[in-house]
Amino acid sequence: MPGAELPVLLPPAPPARAQGDARFGLKARHGLYIAVLFALATGAAQAASDAGLPGPFETLLKWVPFVLKGFGLNLVISFFAMLFGTIAGAALGLMQISLLAPVRSGSWLVTQFFRNSPWLVLLFAIMLLFPFELDFGFVVVPVPDWMKAVIGFSLPIMANISEVVRGAVQSLPSGQWESAESLAFTRGQTLRMVILPQCIKRMIPPWINWYCILAMATPLASIMGVEESVTYTAQALNAEGDRPELIWPFYLFLLLIFFAYTYPIARWSIRLERKFLVKT
Amino acid sequence: MSDATPDSTPGWTPDQPMVSIKDVHKSFGDLEVLKGVSLDIMKREVICIIGPSGSGKSTLIRCVNALNDIQKGSITVEGIEVNDPNLDKLALRKKVGMVFQQYNLFPHKTAIENVMMAPLHVLKQPRQEVEERAYGLIKKVRLEGKEHSYPGELSGGQQQRVAIARSLAMTPDVMLFDEVTAALDPETVKEVLVTIQELAEEGMTCVLVTHEMGFARELADHIYFTDRGVIVEHGPPASFFSDARDPRTKEFLSQIL
Numbered sequence: 194m195p196g197a198e199l200p201v202l203l204p205p206a207p208p209a210r211a212q213g214d215a216r217f218g219l220k221a222r223h224g225l226y227i228a229v230l231f232a233l234a235t236g237a238a239q240a241a242s243d244a245g246l247p248g249p250f251e252t253l254l255k256w257v258p259f260v261l262k263g264f265g266l267n268l269v270i271s272f273f274a275m276l277f278g279t280i281a282g283a284a285l286g287l288m289q290i291s292l293l294a295p296v297r298s299g300s301w302l303v304t305q306f307f308r309n310s311p312w313l314v315l316l317f318a319i320m321l322l323f324p325f326e327l328d329f330g331f332v333v334v335p336v337p338d339w340m341k342a343v344i345g346f347s348l349p350i351m352a353n354i355s356e357v358v359r360g361a362v363q364s365l366p367s368g369q370w371e372s373a374e375s376l377a378f379t380r381g382q383t384l385r386m387v388i389l390p391q392c393i394k395r396m397i398p399p400w401i402n403w404y405c406i407l408a409m410a411t412p413l414a415s416i417m418g419v420e421e422s423v424t425y426t427a428q429a430l431n432a433e434g435d436r437p438e439l440i441w442p443f444y445l446f447l448l449l450i451f452f453a454y455t456y457p458i459a460r461w462s463i464r465l466e467r468k469f470l471v472k473t
Numbered sequence: 474m475s476d477a478t479p480d481s482t483p484g485w486t487p488d489q490p491m492v493s494i495k496d497v498h499k500s501f502g503d504l505e506v507l508k509g510v511s512l513d514i515m516k517r518e519v520i521c522i523i524g525p526s527g528s529g530k531s532t533l534i535r536c537v538n539a540l541n542d543i544q545k546g547s548i549t550v551e552g553i554e555v556n557d558p559n560l561d562k563l564a565l566r567k568k569v570g571m572v573f574q575q576y577n578l579f580p581h582k583t584a585i586e587n588v589m590m591a592p593l594h595v596l597k598q599p600r601q602e603v604e605e606r607a608y609g610l611i612k613k614v615r616l617e618g619k620e621h622s623y624p625g626e627l628s629g630g631q632q633q634r635v636a637i638a639r640s641l642a643m644t645p646d647v648m649l650f651d652e653v654t655a656a657l658d659p660e661t662v663k664e665v666l667v668t669i670q671e672l673a674e675e676g677m678t679c680v681l682v683t684h685e686m687g688f689a690r691e692l693a694d695h696i697y698f699t700d701r702g703v704i705v706e707h708g709p710p711a712s713f714f715s716d717a718r719d720p721r722t723k724e725f726l727s728q729i730l
């Protein structure tokens with residue numbers, strides 16, 4: 194039968210990635226694109242600049258230390274939000290696998306609430322609801338805006354880490370629990386000596402992934418007036434007066450900074466993941 | 474393996490059945506898996522439970538060490554009532570060792586660490602003593618030189634033998650084997666069976682759920698055939714294999730032999 198097409202069995206579609214495992218898919222070429230755009234924008238700005246004014250690159254160079262100082266606060270916020278979010282998230286995740294139904298459902302509710310709320314909404318809520326100082330009676334601790342941002346960011350991180358922990362524990366074969374039980378391990382011992390040590394490896398790649406997402410999200414705090422890199426970039430542009438041609442070079446430069454920070458972390462995470470896949 | 478069982482329950486003596494199962498009923502939801510099973514296992518006895526998949530044989534031995542609870546009936550191990558809500562699980566599991574089809578070794582620990590973990594952390598025995606015993610057990614299951622290998626570096630048969638050593642490290646009085654060769658390559662089945670045979674010959678009380686009919690015929694003192702949650706027929710291997718009476722047993726044996 195000339196031309197007749199035989200039916201073939203197509204290869205199965207690649208499995209959809211599990212929720213909470215959205216890989217931070219940064220590639221080296223993405224950095225190159227940003228750099229090229231940055232070069233083009235700077236060139237265009239050069240052409241658009243009035244003669245007599247300092248060139249865009251020169252102007253940018255002058256503001257680099259200022260913008261980097263702002264970026265430092267982005268890093269500080271991301272570190273502390275990750276720290277608090279991880280501690281709280283680990284506790285919440287363990288509560289999600291508790292044997293007590295109320296603990297389990299309560300922690301599930303908290304997890305789902307903070308995991309599914311928009312980050313900006315959480316940030317606004319904390320910024321507006323949290324007092325500007327904490328009065329402990331004997332001492333009054335001021336709470337600056339950046340600290341409120343830390344709290345605001347640690348909530349969604351907490352919820353997502355909670356899911357990472359729960360998912361990792363539940364992904365282990367039930368035989369691990371059973372054999373530990375048959376060897377008379379208590380539940381606590383089983384968790385501590387058998388289950389969690391195996392989970393740590395599984396949790397590190399998504400944990401790093403969430404850190405990258407968090408680091409990229411910290412500029413949201415600029416909306417609330419926290420003086421981080423985006424706020425500082427806007428201030429630098431203001432200080433330069435009426436020079437709209439500088440907007441592209443300045444923000445693309447900021448994007449490059451974020452890329453230079455998160456790209457190596459994302460690469461490292463992928464390498465770890467591969468390593469853990471091979472050896473168990 | 475010693476005759477002395479210092480911490481056995483008062484009232485239990487070695488001339489009574491070591492494991493006594495009486496009219497056990499077990500359901501998972503609406504599905505009744507065990508519908509009144511009774512059997513006794515004497516000390517040093519080797520019994521094999523055979524039967525089609527889903528006949529409840531694995532569930533039965535899982536109930537013996539309280540991995541599954543039972544709804545009705547009674548199971549005693551050296552006089553300990555397994556179905557007691559105040560069951561001392563530690564006391565029970567010190568007496569009952571269990572080996573699983575999927576080995577279930579702890580993949581993040583080496584072979585020797587797998588063997589040592591429970592005696593160290595559950596029985597709180599001194600490390601030196603545990604270590605000595607663990608090396609001895611690894612030697613006993615013929616895995617000398619593999620002490621520091623991770624489970625992922627061992628073959629299925631080797632992993633299963635580590636699992637047997639791990640269970641023996643708790644010095645149990647009875648060993649439960651739940652289809653321990655079912656997941657193995659044919660060529661490694663033998664090495665595991667040899668290990669079990671040696672154990673049996675040393676006098677360990679063994680309960681095997683198995684599909685290895687040759688092994689059952691050679692080694693078992695008594696064979697039980699289960700189907701749909703009941704024991705259909707049982708007897709010593711010689712009579713069991715030659716003059717099975719129940720049509721279900723006959724059919725099963727004709728398919729498998």
